[in-house]
Structures are given as structure tokens and as C-alpha cells.
Amino acid sequence: MASKPVYRTVFDIPREEYFAPGHGLCAGCAAGVIMKILTKVAGPNTIIVNATGCVEVATTMFPYTSWKVPWLHVAFENAAAAASGVEAAIKVLKRKGVIDPNKRINVVVVAGDGGTYDIGFQALSGMLERGHNVMYVLYDNEAYMNTGIQRSGGTPKYAWTTTTPVGKVWKGEWRPKKPIADIVAAHRIPYVATASPSHVIDMMNKFRKGLDIEGPTFIHVLQPCTTGWRFDPRYGITIARLAVLTGMWILWEMEHGEFRVTVPVPKRKPVREYLKLQGRFRHLSEEQIEEIQRMVDEEVERINKLVGRTVIGPVEE
Numbered sequence: 001m002a003s004k005p006v007y008r009t010v011f012d013i014p015r016e017e018y019f020a021p022g023h024g025l026c027a028g029c030a031a032g033v034i035m036k037i038l039t040k041v042a043g044p045n046t047i048i049v050n051a052t053g054c055v056e057v058a059t060t061m062f063p064y065t066s067w068k069v070p071w072l073h074v075a076f077e078n079a080a081a082a083a084s085g086v087e088a089a090i091k092v093l094k095r096k097g098v099i100d101p102n103k104r105i106n107v108v109v110v111a112g113d114g115g116t117y118d119i120g121f122q123a124l125s126g127m128l129e130r131g132h133n134v135m136y137v138l139y140d141n142e143a144y145m146n147t148g149i150q151r152s153g154g155t156p157k158y159a160w161t162t163t164t165p166v167g168k169v170w171k172g173e174w175r176p177k178k179p180i181a182d183i184v185a186a187h188r189i190p191y192v193a194t195a196s197p198s199h200v201i202d203m204m205n206k207f208r209k210g211l212d213i214e215g216p217t218f219i220h221v222l223q224p225c226t227t228g229w230r231f232d233p234r235y236g237i238t239i240a241r242l243a244v245l246t247g248m249w250i251l252w253e254m255e256h257g258e259f260r261v262t263v264p265v266p267k268r269k270p271v272r273e274y275l276k277l278q279g280r281f282r283h284l285s286e287e288q289i290e291e292i293q294r295m296v297d298e299e300v301e302r303i304n305k306l307v308g309r310t311v312i313g314p315v316e317e
């Protein structure tokens, strides 16, 4: 049985702030919203283990920091390994009586798509396999953004990046996005979910469950990137919402093996609505847009089959 959601309306958003403003994230970057909400849900007894990436470089410019909770910067590739060590150390300190054994301390990884799909995958898989009590938050901006928009395993098909350029021969990324949340779920961990900063209450409930459920948990959050996706900064959250409403980003959770879509979409918008606001898709031909639409239709069909009824509806023109 799925556990009950804790947060229901915006009035349930905790007032306390543990992620301070004044950081260097781009205007319109959704990562700031995600970190603010994450730390509000997690509260003060939290240790953040942050892989190298935009969030790390932009929130900790010496001598300042946005983090009002303990925060570790680790290498690009080993956030999950470092978090495993932090969690193991807490266990030992509790056993030795140095820390109150009843005190709840959250260990949370914050890592980008490059640090998760690609270079950090081995450490992540090991952490899941060993069963550490860590929540892993993947903020997915679909490329290596802080080093200059290079493609990652999370880059979607036909997206422009600096390493999948658009010209006579290349038409952007030619491989589909790797289904990382499915791959993580295949480790049979107790909780996996997708989330979007456009659906804050849904995202908060998923962070809450991720923290409360014992064992490794994984929250995959879509993070629109104004610089790399090439959109007007005011559209960050609009684009995240369109990802959900077009079926490009389905909001689901898998709790102890039970799969649920948490935000049904009775009538879908065409994927074109999502693509057209982003310069990284400006070069797309009609055929390419149709192919992306077909890929989304197939994924929607797969999800509906998994649920056993139509939770994501047909496209409404």
C-alpha cells in the first residue's frame, strides 16, 4: 500500500529556509526552487552530499554558501560512495553513543545528470545494492551544464548541445534519453519517483517519502535550464509544466514495488508545445517532431499498461 501524502496545499510548505538566496544560479534556473523545497522538507538535521555541477559551483562561491545545513562537496563521480560513508559513520557514532541513537539524520545526495547517468553511475549502483539509508536527488538539466552544455546520457533525442551540434550532417543528439529511473528501480529499492518543480506539492511529498522510507531512495527531478535549453528565463516553470502536460515527463512513484502515476493527465498537449519554447529544439523538422511525438505516445502506452488503466490520456490538438 502506498503511504499517504503529508502535504496537500501551498499552506503546508514549511516557512523555515535552509537554502539562502544570493547564490549564482542563472535567472530562470529551476535548480534553486528544487533545492529550496528539498531543504524545507528535509529540515535542519540533514547532511547534503553534493557532486560537482551547477548547484555546487553556484551555491558555494567562497567565502559564501547558500546551505544552512551541513554540506559536503565531493568529486563529480563519487557522491553516492561518499554519502554511503557518511551514513555508515552516523550508524557507528550512534552505536558508540556519540550521537543519540534515536536522532534522525537525513543523508541526501544532490547530483546532476552527468554525475548520475554517466560518471557517478557505478557509485550510485553500489550504494543502492548495499542498501544505504540515503535519499539520492538527481536534478536533471539534460546535459553537463556548468562546463558548457556537453551532452550526457540524460540528453533527449534531437536536442542541440555543444557536443551534439546542428549542421549539415548532425541534427543534435541522435540517441534517446537513458531511462535512469527505471534502471534505478531495477535495483529493487524501496522508493523511486520522478518529480517536477512545476508540481511543488507532489515534489514535496516525494521528498518526504524519500526521507522517511528506510533504505536507499531516488528522486528524479526535471530541471529546466535557461542557458542550455535556450529559453527566456521567465519560462522555466512553464516549461517544466509543459513537460508534464505533454507526457514528456510523467510523474510517478514506485513504493515497495507498487507503481503509481501521481499526476494523471487526462488530455495531453502535443509535444510541439514543449519543444517550441526551447532554442535547443529550434532546428527540428516536422519528421523529427513527429518522431518525438511517437516516442512519447509509446511511453504513455507503456505507463498506462503498467497502471492497468488510462491515467495519461490521448493528445488533444
Ligand SMILES: Cc1ncc(C[n+]2csc(CCOP(=O)(O)OP(=O)(O)O)c2C)c(N)n1
Pocket (backbone or CB within 6 Å): 052, 053, 054, 055, 075, 076, 077, 111, 112, 113, 114, 115, 116, 141, 143, 144, 145, 146, 147, 152
Ligand atoms: C572526473 C571529472 N571529470 C570532469 C570534471 C569536470 N566537470 C565538473 S562538473 C561537470 C559536468 C556536470 O554535469 P552535471 O552532472 O549534469 O551537472 P550540471 O553542471 O549540469 O549541474 C564536469 C564535466 C570533473 N570535475 N571531474
Ligand SMILES: [Mg+2]
Pocket (backbone or CB within 6 Å): 112, 113, 114, 140, 141, 142, 143, 144, 145
Ligand atoms: Mg546536468
